[in-house]
Amino acid sequence: MSLQPLTAVNCGSLLQPGCSLLQLDGDIFLFGQKGWPKRSCPTGVFGVRLKHGELKLRPISFSNDSCYLPPLRCPAVTRLEPHDGHPEGYLIHGGRTPNNEISTSLYLLTLDSRGCNRKVTLRCQERELVGEQPGPRYGHTLSMVHSLGKRACVVFGGRSYMPAGERSTENWNSVVDCPPQVFIIDLEFGCCSAHTLPELTDGQSFHLALARDDCVYFLGGHTLSSDSRPPRVFCLRVELLQGSPMLSCELLDTGLSITSAIATRVGPSHEYIVLGGYQSETQKRMECSSVVLDDSGISIEPREAPQWTGEISHSHTWFGGSLGGGSALIGVPSEGRPAPPEAHYFYQVCFQKEGEGEGEDGNQGCSQESTDFEDSAPLEDSEELYFGREPHELEDSSEGEGDTYNEEDEEDESQTGYWVKCCLGCQVDPNTWEPYYSTELLRPAMIYCSKGEGGHWVHAQCMELTEGLLVRLSQGNGKYFCLDHGGLPRQEMTPPRQVLPLKRSPMKPQHRKGPIMQKMTPAKKHFFRRLFE
Missing domain, CATH: 2.120.10.80 (Kelch-type beta propeller)
Incomplete structure (x- = not known):
């Protein structure tokens, strides 16, 4: 005990x-x-x-x-x-x-x-x-x-x-x-x-x-x-x-x-x-x-x-x-x-002596009363994967004396991960990677390719995307195809036909507010000129 x-x-x-x-x-x-x-x-x-x-x-x-x-x-x-x-x-x-x-x-x-x-x-x-x-x-x-x-x-x-x-x-x-x-x-x-x-x-x-x-x-x-x-x-x-x-x-x-x-x-x-x-x-x-x-x-x-x-x-x-x-x-x-x-x-x-009951599964049989406490910070995100290690090395090291099992060493639990080999010419090496875009901090920017069953994620740097194009694609709802599937950064549907705008002359307003101008004959003009002289 x-x-x-x-x-x-x-x-x-x-x-x-x-x-x-x-x-x-x-x-x-x-x-x-x-x-x-x-x-x-x-x-x-x-x-x-x-x-x-x-x-x-x-x-x-x-x-x-x-x-x-x-x-x-x-x-x-x-x-x-x-x-x-x-x-x-x-x-x-x-x-x-x-x-x-x-x-x-x-x-x-x-x-x-x-x-x-x-x-x-x-x-x-x-x-x-x-x-x-x-x-x-x-x-x-x-x-x-x-x-x-x-x-x-x-x-x-x-x-x-x-x-x-x-x-x-x-x-x-x-x-x-x-x-x-x-x-x-x-x-x-x-x-x-x-x-x-x-x-x-x-x-x-x-x-x-x-x-x-x-x-x-x-x-x-x-x-x-x-x-x-x-x-x-x-x-x-x-x-x-x-x-x-x-x-x-x-x-x-x-x-x-x-x-x-x-x-x-x-x-x-x-x-x-x-x-x-x-x-x-x-x-x-x-x-x-x-x-x-x-x-x-x-x-x-x-x-x-x-x-x-x-x-x-x-x-x-x-x-x-x-x-x-x-x-x-x-x-x-x-x-x-x-x-x-x-x-x-x-x-x-x-309560068990060391070496006894190894491999036996316990039985959960408890329920706890609830008491609310103040909210605290959530679990921090994991950033890295295991690199250069074989599966049998991972199993052996999990029980070794030198395995610290730091949370920093955990992999990202999303289905893709940031350090995958996205294509044959993938340029992202987790050991030598440096931020390429201004929006990157700790992980490379990725973009989703809609081609194939379920699609897949690729690195934006490997697809040679400019930062402006990457921002537009992330903000819009268009589908993107990687270089292996055409490399078309636009929608899957046919783009809309460009129609030139028609030149229309402005219409004369019916009720125009302005000074009232009266038409005068040359005789009237001559009369008023002599009158004021």
Whole structure:
């Protein structure tokens, strides 16, 4: 057991209470960043790297056939093990957006591909549900049960806004407990069914849900109606029969009075370490517990807690998630005057001895209460790639002593990159490149060629474009073809025919304002001349 402080490198402002940590194919991913995604990571999903006491995040890209996944706080997250040819993944349901809207969607997040330079591409798909669907909620749980060779999802608990008929200007943002119903989701057909059990009388949120085979155990939780955290454990048993599922629930005597806790799995068996969370509105739970699920049921034993630091002991709030392998990430807000430069202090808690449980994937089973903090600067953009290194060198050096894994060394996660070889005569060398146009600063200017399937990006300098032409092309909506496809910097359609303007004589105005001139005969002129003389 150890408690190691971590230094967040240009990423501490992205982690917030309510974020989720996912483990896919041996990697850890952060989901639910603070605020809306920025240009540096439009997907809002980051790869987490812990090494040499440093915490670094790397932007993760999605495949082209992925849907949009908003950053969600306090969603229900559960892991999907490989089953019947389907890869491992995560199901994400509900949660709150940065605009405080509550989601009702169900997303499936899987691994799409992996590059030779540790670049990971994920795939996100929204699952369509039919039947009695769970409404918008957050702070609930999502669990997987296996029965009679089939599997299904169990949704329970959470909070939501008041019904539309009861909301007014005064209580517009007020939340209530969701009805104590259990929803069963068939992943194969997307069918949902709602079930009401007599043992579940009150709604609860921010509880733990630990599943084993056909049983789900609900530990702790908070009830808004009574403002209580009763020390109870519910055992829900689900039998996936041919027609409709059959549910039964049992209330156990022993339990934990806890909310917003973290459960990290230890080893291959169903043994979990529960840490963090709160035991009252103003008091954190500093103790740890060991929870074991077996054929006889559930057993809860106290576990020695690490030696908490002063920042953890004196903080009012904390949050985190499971890193797998018996370890967890804990974050506490930095307090003091003057304000520290970092928004949070981060720590890694490890309950497993070194060398034990390597390669075992942990199970995420936590949901965090949301606490808003001031906005901070987003993750900085990456600028460079790996050059002159073979794929096997990258794999070997990733675990070497001299690999610092600086964020500066990360590649740009866009689909093209600025340092690609755009054509056969490409003149851009990342080692010797210097700004050519006045608009360039750290990266060469590029222009999109519309020819071919999907088009491709080329360097403006390699296409011998003048700066004026480059500016006109970037401001207009015309399509450009590179030198290999014609080199025509104009629109794909036929240019409009030039028509000479017609010469038109101005028309005499009908009502012209000016002095009135009268016509006089020579006799009148002679008369007036003699008169005035």
